Amino acid sequence: MPKVIADIDEVLTTTRSVRRKLDFDRPVEPEVIEECLALAQQATMGSNQEDWRFVAVTDAAQKAAIGEIYRDTWLQTVEIPLRDRRPATVARLDPGERGGDAARARQQRILDSVKYLVDNIERVPVLVFACSAKPVPRTVLGDAASGYYGSIIPITWSFQLALRSRGLGSVMATAVVFHAERLSEILALPEGTHPITMVPVAYTKTLDFKRAPRRPLNEILRWERWGSDAA
């Protein structure tokens, strides 16, 4: 597949989470999914173990089953907790909790966009599921959690970057694993393999995506140590 955006800095800065601008009517060739995933396989991984597995779903009946649990996920994790003003969800998702008009408006746009995807998930040409084949840990992971599930995120993000460079959009839609067991059944995952995130994939209606506003670097980076006191 020819690259439509070859400049790596442009790919890095304009790979947005795409929901509304996914083109549901343009078919996605299986080859482009395979090519992008083969590129993404070069991502970093824990313990040099390729314990990631992917399932790409295009079948209408499979998508309908996934749509059912995705809509229920929205209800259980967003709509009902926000309606009932549950503090943890309000703090995490309510636009009213964000400081400043711009941040509030952006959070409202994201929520509307997430709901749009929930309502239209069956129309997305390919739903890719990134899964982990690591056995479920027997002990509480605590501080070791980053190493446990960390490998699936770099490969998934590389996949999203490769898609963007070829004119496709995607989003890391982790929420659906709220129904991990039902999802594992639908995808017929082997024992010990569990879903980590869904990645809806389609060509995008435009290629014109922009950098998103982010905190100034000096709010997230310190050199040598975080605190200001000399050691």
Ligand SMILES: Cc1cc2nc3c(=O)[nH]c(=O)nc-3n(C[C@H](O)[C@H](O)[C@H](O)COP(=O)(O)O)c2cc1C
């Ligand atoms: C770990 C993780 C989980 C996410 N879960 C969801 C999700 O469940 N549904 C969704 O629509 N977007 C999800 N996103 C996308 C974020 O909402 C999005 O990245 C964020 O709002 C910033 O927007 P941008 O990616 O366009 O810069 C997730 C992203 C990450 C990295």
